[in-house]
Amino acid sequence: PRKIWAHSADSHVMEPADLWTSRLPKRLADRAPRSERGDKYEILYIDGQQIDRQLNDFMDAMRPPGAFDLDVRLKDLDQEGVWSQLAFPSMGFWSVNITDRELGREVARAWNDWSHEEVMSRQDRIFTPAIVSLADVGDAVKEIERTAEMGFQAIFLPCGTRPGEEWGLDKWEPLWAAAEAHGTVLAFHIGTGGENVVYRGPGGAVVNYMETTYPGMRVVSHMVAGGALDRHPELKVVIAEGGAAWVPAIGDRMDEGYRQHGMFVRPKLSRLPSEIIRSQVYASFQHDPSAVEVIEGTGYTNVMWGDDYPHLEGTYGHTQETLHGLFTKVSPEIKHRVLRGTFEELFDVSPIPADK
């Protein structure tokens, strides 16, 4: 059957091991994210603490040919039928754990410079969000301004937050104002900002998979009910890799809370939560049929497909099978919206050539 071509709203770059050691002074590089491979586990450290541990064979399973080579990666994309990718960090995910101001600022800056020089300046199909320091909002604002000048169209933010740093709090207001002013998309990715393994009993693999999904819902409830998106109507939020059918569902529940518990509601919003969600909140999925069905069922259309390249949860190696399965019985309008239109509404990307 004819190849289906799509953009991916959720992919990843695999950073070289020397990204920070080659760009930062030793006193900072030694504290930047780094991984050590033992005989069974890959251990991740940042600023002197162990922050993650993954089985080697799990990490090795995420190794398509192009994982570490941009030219080979573009061939992987052609093979799978993917034109443009919003490519999130991998090791860069862990920068959100940094609380030291200087380290947070310099680790983010170095990552953004590496992406600009080694990924974005070398081709026009794969682009990354910028990383900003969460240790200091002022530094984050400056990095949004700096990277917007360099052509970055989004910033990566973690779904999970430390207690007292929830996304609805006023402390983040300068970040929202700067992002809106520069047209910078807020690209939240699940499985970040908190513990990824919180349960080791029966069902652990699937239970933990779900536990890393729920914080994506919290991002939406805080940023909608807290007023951030109402105050900044041009601001766009993407929840990447968390599926999409839940988005209109929580819109309904937030409307019910907003109306039925109106006597407790603060701040009052100029639009219902569900209206704010439908105009400003976007979500990506990989395999979920419900993410496509929800569009016809609810009229929520801010749905984007993602290949999650090169991760195991993604579609590398079976993208065409997945896309044909998802879209065979779906209207051309919905298929276009999910595979291209929503993405092209959010991002300035090179169009998919007409012969694809």
Ligand SMILES: CC(C)(COP(=O)(O)O)[C@@H](O)C(=O)NCCC(=O)NCCSC(=O)[C@]1(C)CCC[C@@]2(C)[C@@H]3[C@@H]4C[C@@H]5C[C@]3(C[C@]5(C)O4)[C@H](O)C[C@@H]21
């Ligand atoms: C969960 C256990 C330990 C349960 O074992 P048991 O039955 O008790 O013996 C076991 O099944 C396992 O080790 N599974 C491997 C996968 C995993 O760590 N699952 C956690 C929940 S899913 C997850 O955290 C996602 C969101 C999705 C999978 C890739 C993921 C781990 C990635 C991978 C690994 C690392 C963490 C990272 C970014 C990173 C650089 O790529 C995200 O922060 C997070 C993400």
Ligand SMILES: [Mn+2]
């Ligand atoms: Mn992903």
